Amino acid sequence: MRKTKEEAAKTRKTILSSSIKLFLEKGYFETSLENIATEAGVTRGAIYWNFKNKHDIYKTIFEEVFLDDLEELENIVDDSLNPYENLRNFMFNHLISLERNEEIRMLSEIARFKVEVKGNENTLNGGLKIQQNYDQQVKKIIEDILKKGMNESFFKQGIKIEDISLAVLCFLNGIEDTWLLDPKSFSLEGKLYPLIDIFLKGILEDEKK
Numbered sequence: 075m076r077k078t079k080e081e082a083a084k085t086r087k088t089i090l091s092s093s094i095k096l097f098l099e100k101g102y103f104e105t106s107l108e109n110i111a112t113e114a115g116v117t118r119g120a121i122y123w124n125f126k127n128k129h130d131i132y133k134t135i136f137e138e139v140f141l142d143d144l145e146e147l148e149n150i151v152d153d154s155l156n157p158y159e160n161l162r163n164f165m166f167n168h169l170i171s172l173e174r175n176e177e178i179r180m181l182s183e184i185a186r187f188k189v190e191v192k193g194n195e196n197t198l199n200g201g202l203k204i205q206q207n208y209d210q211q212v213k214k215i216i217e218d219i220l221k222k223g224m225n226e227s228f229f230k231q232g233i234k235i236e237d238i239s240l241a242v243l244c245f246l247n248g249i250e251d252t253w254l255l256d257p258k259s260f261s262l263e264g265k266l267y268p269l270i271d272i273f274l275k276g277i278l279e280d281e282k283k
Contacts, residue, residue, distance in 0.1 A: 086124045088114045090138075093131045098180050101188045102132060136204040139181050143171060144211055151215065157223030158278065161242075164219065165270050168212065168246055172253060173262040183254050209243060216242050229277050238277055245273050 092114035096105040107128055111118050125131045150167050151160050171178045185205050216239045223229040229238070249269065253262060 085114075085116060085120055089116060089121055089124060090131065090135055093128075094135060094177065094180050094184070097132070097184045097188055102128075102184070133204065136181065136185070139177055140204055140208045143175075143178060144208060146171075147212065148215060151219065157219055157226060157228045158274065161216065161219045161223065162267070162270055162274060164215065165242065165246060166266050169249055169253075169266055170262055172250060173257075179254070179257075182250060186251065186254060209247075212246075213239050213243050233277065242273075 089110065093105070093110050096109055096113055100109070105128070107118055107121055110128070110131070111121055114121075121131075125134065147164065147168060150164050152163075155163070172182060173179070217235055220229060220235045220238055224231065224235065249262075249266075253260070
């Protein structure tokens with residue numbers, strides 16, 4: 075009997091979630107397709123029916139999770155808010171998903187600490203490249219908010235938007251790395267807005283502070 079679409083989708087999802095768990099526990103290179111099949115409770119044939127190989131699984135995970143997150147972030151920008159409020163909310167929501175969404179937290183940890191990309195071009199051009207593209211899309215959203223803020227004199231004039239957007243991205247990645255190394259050290263929910271406000275005061279025009 076052929077599987078229904080619902081059963082096939084469930085099998086695919088189980089393979090992906092099992093792979094995330096194993097990549098986090100064992101690392102990318104130490105995880106085999108046999109490990110994934112056992113963890114997911116499926117045959118290797120079921121894996122090959124859905125994916126070309128382990129690298130395809132890894133790439134698919136990053137494409138689906140990060141692209142979904144990017145779509146949500148794009149919807150955060152609200153034209154009824156001023157540029158400062160939009161940038162503040164965008165930065166908060168970009169990071170808070172680490173604490174609220176376990177899948178995003180696990181993938182971020184895998185990408186940063188669990189994949190040995192040295193000497194492996196396929197892996198580098200897979201998940202890491204997707205994350206690099208994700209960062210560039212995030213930077214583009216930040217630049218659009220900054221341009222509006224410059225035009226409305228919310229942010230200091232004379233500073234290159236490219237430099238500010240890069241500084242914001244580095245700030246976000248720095249908070250992310252620090253928290254992922256020790257999530258129990260502080261709560262993103264409780265600390266993000268105070269940290270963001272300290273950072274943003276450096277680029278606000280004096281009368282807007």
